[in-house]
Amino acid sequence: MANPIAWQLATVAAIRDETPTVRSFTLALPGWPGHRAGQHVDLRLTAEDGYSVERSYSIASEPERDGEVDISVERIADGEVSPFLHDVVVAGDRLEVRGPIGGYFVWEPSLGGPLLLVAGGSGVVPLMAMVRHRHRAGSHVPTRLLSSSRHEEEIIYRGELDDFAAANDGFEVIHTLTRSRPAGWTGYDRRIDDRMLAEVIEPLGITTRAYICGPTALVEVAANALVRLGLPSDRVRTERFGPTGT
Amino acid sequence: MLDHSDDPAVERELDGNALAGLFESLFGGDMTAVPGRCAHCSTVNMVGAMRAYMGGPGAVLRCPACDEVVLRIVQAAEGTYVDARGAAYLVFRRT
Numbered sequence: 001m002a003n004p005i006a007w008q009l010a011t012v013a014a015i016r017d018e019t020p021t022v023r024s025f026t027l028a029l030p031g032w033p034g035h036r037a038g039q040h041v042d043l044r045l046t047a048e049d050g051y052s053v054e055r056s057y058s059i060a061s062e063p064e065r066d067g068e069v070d071i072s073v074e075r076i077a078d079g080e081v082s083p084f085l086h087d088v089v090v091a092g093d094r095l096e097v098r099g100p101i102g103g104y105f106v107w108e109p110s111l112g113g114p115l116l117l118v119a120g121g122s123g124v125v126p127l128m129a130m131v132r133h134r135h136r137a138g139s140h141v142p143t144r145l146l147s148s149s150r151h152e153e154e155i156i157y158r159g160e161l162d163d164f165a166a167a168n169d170g171f172e173v174i175h176t177l178t179r180s181r182p183a184g185w186t187g188y189d190r191r192i193d194d195r196m197l198a199e200v201i202e203p204l205g206i207t208t209r210a211y212i213c214g215p216t217a218l219v220e221v222a223a224n225a226l227v228r229l230g231l232p233s234d235r236v237r238t239e240r241f242g243p244t245g246t
Numbered sequence: 247m248l249d250h251s252d253d254p255a256v257e258r259e260l261d262g263n264a265l266a267g268l269f270e271s272l273f274g275g276d277m278t279a280v281p282g283r284c285a286h287c288s289t290v291n292m293v294g295a296m297r298a299y300m301g302g303p304g305a306v307l308r309c310p311a312c313d314e315v316v317l318r319i320v321q322a323a324e325g326t327y328v329d330a331r332g333a334a335y336l337v338f339r340r341t
Binding site for chain 1: 260279
């Protein structure tokens with residue numbers, strides 16, 4: 001059997017800072033078969049002595065882009081991979097990747113909506129692929145993104161999300177800041193809870209499809225709350241990552 | 247961004263999505279949307295929704311309903327071991 005997801009060499013085509021700790025990398029992939037919004041790539045680094053590590057990174061870009069994907073990587077101070085990507089990798093470098101991977105945490109316009117996206121920190125990355133895909137595909141599915149960040153300067157993709165919301169085509173973004181707020185902040189000011197989700201989902205109704213991505217604790221709280229609010233559990237899709245804060 | 251904590255020494259509770267690449271290299275297709283029935287409590291969940299524990303020498307997938315082990319995967323020098331005795335069945339749908 002041919003390996004359907006062979007490792008291939010990607011060239012770093014561009015690097016962009018999203019926040020002080022999150023950086024996006026555009027990976028040029030000749031022969032990329034295309035992906036579905038929500039899928040990820042595996043990235044492998046191999047040292048000269050043969051030691052290798054793999055990490056999975058969600059694809060942030062929409063499937064409409066040809067031959068390249070964006071990943072957004074948060075720098076974890078004591079990590080093995082993210083400090084290398086942030087501090088060492090420059091445009092033109094080559095990285096081993098395989099993908100696209102995953103079929104569970106995926107949304108396509110044909111699935112319809114309404115759509116509720118719930119993000120904790122950099123859990124917004126695969127949801128951004130869905131938002132960008134919705135926009136590029138011309139979908140008007142009613143969509144609300146609830147994004148939880150610790151501080152204002154840590155909000156990822158803020159400007160682009162505001163631009164999508166300004167298009168008035170049924171997309172709205174709602175922020176909550178859990179640690180500090182700037183003066184005059186009008187968004188939520190606490191961790192995601194039942195009451196917040198009830199308010200956010202109210203305009204969408206209980207036929208909504210929900211995608212939740214973030215740290216395990218946030219995913220558990222949000223998924224359980226949505227099921228209590230009446231969403232069928234098979235319409236609530238989740239993706240967890242490790243114990244970093246929101 | 248699945249493998250977010252980026253530290254192999256930390257016992258991380260993730261979900262089956264984090265094993266998607268390994269599964270696909272073993273089974274030749276996506277496993278995260280494959281429904282599996284827990285042999286312990288009979289609950290059916292997609293592999294992507296199962297709890298994944300990746301901190302040990304192998305990976306363990308547990309049932310989100312009863313927390314019992316459904317699948318164990320260990321990569322050894324001679325090959326990859328998949329212990330599926332905790333799964334009553336997995337459904338590979340026709341495409």
